[in-house]
Amino acid sequence: MIGGSSGIGCSTHESGPVGNMLLLAGCVAAVLVAPGISIKLAVLLSVMVVARLTGSILFLARKLRFVVLFSLVLFISQALSVHVGRVILFGRVTDQGLVLGAEMALRFLVILSSSMLFVAITDPDELTHALICAGIPYRFGFVLSLAVRFVPFFSQELSRVREAQRLRGISFSFRRPSELRRAIYYTFVPVLVSGLVRVDAVTMSMKGRAFGIHRHRTWSRPLRWTRIDTLFVLLSAALLAASILARRFTWM
Amino acid sequence: MSSARDRTNRGGLRIENLSVRYPRRETPALNGVDEWIEPGEFVVLAGPSGCGKSTLCRTLAGFVPDVIPAEIGGDAWLDGQTLIGHDPAKIAPVLGYVQQDPDAQICTLNVWQEVAFGPENLCLPAEEVAARVHAALSEVGILDLQERSTTTLSGGEMQRLAIAAVLAMGSAWVFLDEPTANLDPDGAEMIFRVLGQLRRREGRTVAVVEHRLAPLVPYAPRVIVLDHGRVVDRRRIRSHYDLAEMRLRAGWPQPPRDVRTCRAADHPGNPSLVELADVGFGYGDRKVFRHLSLTIGRGQVLAVIGPNGCGKTTLLRLIAGLEAPESGRITRTAGVHLGFVAQHPHHQIFEQTLRREYAIDGVRDPSRLKQLLSEARLSGLADASPLSLSMGEQRRLTVSTALSRTPELLLLDEPFIGQDRANVIWVLSQIREATERGAGVILVSHDVELVASISDSILYLGDPVQIGSPDVVFEALAEQGKHAYTPGYWEDHH
Secondary structure (H helix, E strand, O other), X not given: OOOOOOOOOOOOOOOOHHHHHHHHHHHHHHHHHOOOOHHHHHHHHXXXXXXXXXXXXXXXXXXXXXXXXXXXXXXXXXXHHOOOOOEEEOOOEEHHHHHHHHHHHHHHHHHHHHHHHHHHHOOHHHHHHHHHHOOOOHHHHHXXXXXXXXXHHHHHHHHHHHHHHHHOOOOOOXXXXXXXXXXXXXXXXXXXXXXXXXXXHHHHHHHOOOXXXXXXXXXXXXXXXXXXXXXXXXXXHHHHHHHHHHHHOOOO | OHHHHHHHHOOOEEEEEEEEEXXXXXXXXXXXXXXXXXXXXXXXXXXXXXXXXXXXXXXXXXXXXXXXXXXXXXEEEEOOEEOOOOOHHHHOOOEEEEOOOOHHHOOOOEHHHHHHHHHHHOOOOHHHHHHXXXXXXXXXXXXXXXXXXXXXXXXXXHHHHHHHHHHOOOOOEEEEEOOOOOOOHHHHHHHHHHHHHHHXXXXXXXXXXXXXXXXXXXXXXXXXXXXXXXXXXXXXXXXXXXXXXXXXXXXXXXXXXXXXXXXXXXXOOOOOOEEEEEEEEEEOOEEEEEEEEEEEOOOOEEEEEOOOOOOHHHHHHHHHOOOOOOEEEEEEOOOOOEXXXXXXXXXXOOOOOHHHHHHHOOOOOHHHHHHHHHHOOOOOOOOOOHHHOOHHHHHHHHHHHHHHOOOOEEEEEOOOOOOOHHHHHHHHHHHHHHHHOOOEEEEEOOOHHHHHHHOOEEEEOOOOOEEEOHHHHHHHHHHOOOHHHOOOHHHHHO
């Protein structure tokens, strides 16, 4: 298993945030620059291979279910709405429509899947450190780290509140607007209250540990650069170079 | 004028006529507190729920009014420097504060980074940060967790982490708000020992908000008792005799020694409400328990005790049907109505007023509502927002609403955390009433004394699992050297 983690995918810390970020940037740039579908498919395949090697494939599969569905909708709607080209299916679907639909769906899939892979294999605290090294003031850099910490919090709180509703026999019929309003109120108010309490507590905790009293702070764990990071950079450079060359020579 | 300057220039913490009033509150949280704490003292802040203990800590640490808005009167000086109105981040290097809820105060995703966060903010050299992290984690006994994700820690582990994170700051003054509330008896004893060492070895001043005073007697603390925002008593506690005298003076109610009034045998018609047969459960590779079998009958109180992370809450979740067992079978008698009181009351509060909150459970008759509010000591609050209630009041509300549906099986998860004696006695009385009408109760708690006073049987979920009558289980635990899980340990052992 290679790669780093935010605790979502795997628990090892092989790749660093800079390598992960460059991989994400390379994949997104490649898929935006590349013409046609071959290179986009290669980028998607690369993302899946990295996800497999970093142990994040199950996480990615879970998170991508809706994205795949939406990509399919994009593909079909694009295929049906483009009338340019040679008709090859059902008397209205053209070859160009299929290609454009596939391109759009692949672009969407690659951007979303590589972003999710980045979240899965990057330690937010290390990413914060990397951003601060890049010149962002550390007070702002920590916002990212906190935002990531609040994502699982809200999902846990939501499930606790739903469990409490279930145990108390609270159920909703979504046919009437008043019931919908009640469902929203009963669900989001407790979650929001928990969130606000948590924000206050975290603020107190950070200030209570002298956050922000100095212009700079120590980072006792230096940024890591491993062979995996080098591999990620080479991979993203190769994908980007292929995309640029393909565009330059209009090579499919 | 010169005498006032002398006072403020004296070493230690000087509090003078300190008052705090939160917005939209009629009564002040602190009302003219005068106190002086000497450097190197071990102080315990005690008193009933809502008496101002936490407010005092938060105000001295600078969080009131910086984070929590309030009107403040009076002043406080630490070694001659005023604390009131100061940025808490600037107070932190000299006065560290551990909040009540350990989970809420964690701000990174890794144990090592969490403890390093404070020393790093102080711009200490990396080697010094690493040394402090190592020392703090060792002191609270979680060095082996240093590379763990903070999202995977149990409540007790988080509590230790929160304490380690503040200890690593190296502040000469350490304030802790109920630092052992989520800890098992062994963990609580270790934390008290650490606090004692902080004072003895390092000369730090320690102030602890704590409801359980008996475990602190060996450290001969000075107890400052607050009530209605005022200091009403202060005395050094050197023995359990001193403690008993102080409780008597303060008029603190004592939980009855034995509140069991009926037994499962008193309800022979339908003895079984829920039955677990050979149940196993785990999270991924971590097995919480295996081959667990037990039966809860009508009128019976089963108390579940054990170390942090042993699966006490998980057991309640399994019985409530929120989790499915990996193996074995859980059978709830058909039609048994369930009441569940979770650890955090705000998860179970949904409505805008208490009146509407009770209406969820079918309480619409005004006289019945009045009676329930009165029993829960919430009279006059029918149209108040539940969110405006104190934590103790919210806890009473959730217990009261759960009981308003007269459940036949009542599941209580740590109902005594953060409760003063009056609230504890109220919860005990509710359990007693529920069992008298034939309900079965499963109670999860770390408070062995209370558990011993009310339970018909005890399940110890540690290693090895023990189940049986309180006498049998406590005797077995004593034989295994698990004395902290036996009643009277704090009084007898020290």
